Amino acid sequence: MDPKSPEEDEVMDQFMDKFQTEKYKGAFSEDRWEEEFDNIPMFMKKAPDEIDPEKAPELACIQSMLYDGDPKEQATNYKEEGNEFFKEKNYKKAIIAYTEGIKKNCEDPELTAVLYTNRAAAQFYLGNYRSSLNDAIAARKHKPDHLKAVIRGALCYMEVKKYSEALKWCDEGLRITPSDKKLLETRTKADKLHRAAERDVRKMRQAEKKNQAEKDALLRAIQDRGIKLLDERSEEEEETSGGSLDGISSSENVTGAHVRLDEGGRLTWPVLFLYPEHSQTDFISAFQEDSRFIDHLSEMFAQDLPPWDTERKYLAHNLEVYFEDEKSPSFHQVKTDNTLLQTLQHSRLRVKAGTPSFLIFVKQCPFSTKYFSDKKVYRIRC
Structure with a gap:
């Protein structure tokens, strides 16, 4: 190490003398140092929602570095931002970030599928099952074998009680990954609920058929007796040969x-x-x-x-x-x-x-x- 010259020593001594006698103007205040420390971009715990370039040039510079690249770079950055919001369970902001990434039209099928799938997950946790399903479908348009999109779509169909569609998506996913645990569990549940729904439909149709047969028998009995009915809604007489029970079935009394x-x-x-x-x-x-x-x-x-x-x-x-x-x-x-x-x-x-x-x-x-x-x-x- 080269020894310092007398001139350098003199400059250093002058700086130290000044430092001891004058307070550093850029120092943190004793009362608000934590708040001021959090305003430094490198140490921020949370970025502000809106950035004013004049008030926060450092943040504006960082934002420019993140979001002023080519479409793929921008879409990737928005994806990472959305992932951070998702980890914090801030699903609404995650959706906004993923949406911005999708808008970049990066022409990368894999990345676009991920953005749609991630947004589908955020929508799902907000209970927006229809929107989530639409995103899962969009993801598969860009990458048909995207497993996470298939799983998300199957779960959405389960929530909207379209069990046959859920089974179809589960089967498509299992052709991609036959041993996927989530798909196997979802398929088992969907199959059980689908069978139960079909059974309920059969019972309902049988009950409707029985009810109609009883109505037909009742109408014939009234017709055979020559009793006239008056429909209260239309105030028109129901002729005994008209084959209608509107005059009685539409106005069952409160008891x-x-x-x-x-x-x-x-x-x-x-x-x-x-x-x-x-x-x-x-x-x-x-x-x-x-x-x-x-x-x-x-x-x-x-x-x-x-x-x-x-x-x-x-x-x-x-x-x-x-x-x-x-x-x-x-x-x-x-x-x-x-x-x-x-x-x-x-x-x-x-x-x-x-x-x-x-x-x-x-x-x-x-x-x-x-x-x-x-x-x-x-x-x-x-």
Whole structure:
């Protein structure tokens, strides 16, 4: 080592004297040294989202070094950046980075496939299974045998419950790598769920077929009896030869009751009794077609009279029954000794919403006289 000249020693002594007497202007502050240290690009723990070249020229320079190369270099850098975000589980930023890499159109099938596959993985962990699947498909367009893309696509098909497609992708992947554990596990699960789904479809079709057969039998029973249905939605009469149950199947009441055909071939209807004088109703969920009105009235008004009948005048033998013909409009009295079937076969009665409705009045009471005073009424002739 060459000895220093006297001039060099003098310069060094002057520098040391100045260093001891004057504080270094570029030094870190005692209170904020950690924050300032983190602003040095080499020691940064996390890069800022946006870089201002004037405020951070060093960072802008590094960014230029990373992203101003040829398309392949740029795409590779974006891929690495996306991978770092992915490791941090910041999947949204990872997607942005991979997307920027894809936009570079680097014309390298392997790299492009990796970018699409990595973005598919990020989308998958965000629950965006359709987007993830689209990326897996895009990756295979660039590299059909890209195993990670095949696995990701199979997993996406599992999530969207397309098990047959998942099986197809698993088989394609196993042709590439027959012993891949993830594909083997996914294929086993997909096969099990696919068989279960097919079984459920068969059961559903059988149930639909049985339900349709029951509907057809019910419709024939109604047609054979000459009962007319009125579809509440269209207010149009369903002719008995029309072959439709819209008038009853579309309007099942809130109790779940609807007309049904029992094993003996007998119809049972839900029936509504209205009491206009007191604004009250009674709902009979199962009125058999061969039952008489008087039998139901006797059971309903036997001993425990309703609390709204304060005058105790609603007694079975003292009641009149009517139905409304909305086509006329008019009201028709019903013989209480008649069965429900005999009444439903009346030429002017149409069953609305699958539930026959009848109005109940006390015989010769002032309310019924007033109620029918401005209406057309067809009474029973004695």
